[in-house]
Amino acid sequence: MDSALGIFGSQSWLRPAGIGAASAHDLTVAMAIGLGVVFVVVMALIALAWRADTAPRGWWIWSGGVIVPLGAILLILLGSTMALLAMTRAHDDALVIDVTGHQFWWDIVYDPEGAAVRDANELVLPKDRPVTLRLHAEDVIHSFWVPSISGKMDMVPGRTNILTLTATRTGLFRGQCAEFCGVGHPRMAFEVRVLDPGAFDDWLEQTGGEARKAARPDLQDGREVFETAGCAACHEIRGVAEGARMGPDLTRIGARRSLGAGMWRMSQGALAGWIADARAMKPGAQMPGYTQLSGPDLRAVSAYLASLK
Ligand code: HEC
Ligand SMILES: [Cu+2]
Secondary structure (H helix, E strand, C coil): CEEECCCCCCCCCCCCCEEEHHHHHHHHHHHHHHHHHHHHHHHHHHHHHHHHHCCCCCCHHHHHHHHHHHHHHHHHHHHHHHHHHHHCCCCCEEEEEEEEECCCEEEECCCCCCCCEEEEEEEEECCCHHHHHHHEEEECCCCEECCCCCCCCEEEEEEEEEEEEEEEECEEEECCCEEEEEECCCEEEEEEECCCCCHHHHHHHHHHCCCCCCCHHHHHHHHHHHHCHHHHHHEEEECCCCCCCCCCCCCCCCCCECCCCCCEECHHHHHHHHHCCHHHHHHCCCCCCCCCCCCHHHHHHHHHHHCCC
């Protein structure tokens, strides 16, 4: 089976796609250049001192030893760091998205006080619009990080941390939990899709409603397996079984590119493998294996989930 690592495009801040990542990038480049200049100047001064035969005057010591390092360099660095921090604070007109870290997946609710559209394991963002992420954790500390777009922020149980970001380039990016949270931690990733604002609105509207109806008899069988095998104790499919939150929302599972929080390329085969034995595909996954399902039942339920787009 195809591992999904690396199919989600960029996870690099060297080609930034968000305001936070761009300023971190610019600050790093400016620091590297600035420190290069300081290095050359200091080396030149040492060479001069080596050749001079009188001791340096007080003025040299005050300016080179105190004023330049403290005043110029530290203040500039402090100022730009503060400006960067200010960018991560909340905006009034921003789109609000609740993101909750679970072992080892992501629950996502768009516009929680309005349309409240729930999805999981992929984050879709409108280009050039500020977004306020309200970060929560269900069980242990996780950390939200999309290196191409923004700096990271911890997700702490019982707290709400705010991260404001603005994506500036459409495309596919990769996010990753950045705080060790248990065995499944390295496999707690997600995909980030940045869409043009119009496409984002369409996507949100389409994602909001109930799940697509099971159109064929085999898909209806699959829905029945979902309802009778106990899946609905942990998973929601809007319009079929609602309210369970222990596992990712599956209303649009077939539309995700990846399965298992950014781990495997989505396909009916991967879904069947996952349902039969999730822990074989993702050590530590908090979902029981369903080896007892008959072959036809497993096929039907995975075909049904794949059809939910
Ligand atoms: C005890 C709760 C529980 C039950 C019961 C359960 N699951 Fe899960 N399921 C989870 C959890 C938790 C995850 C997330 C695991 C992870 O990614 O670490 C998950 C993940 C999944 C995923 C991947 C979702 C994604 O976004 O990639 C699918 C598909 C899935 N379950 C299908 C099923 C089906 C079908 C059944 C019934 C046959 C079922 N589950 C029963 C808890 C459960
Ligand atoms: Cu985590």
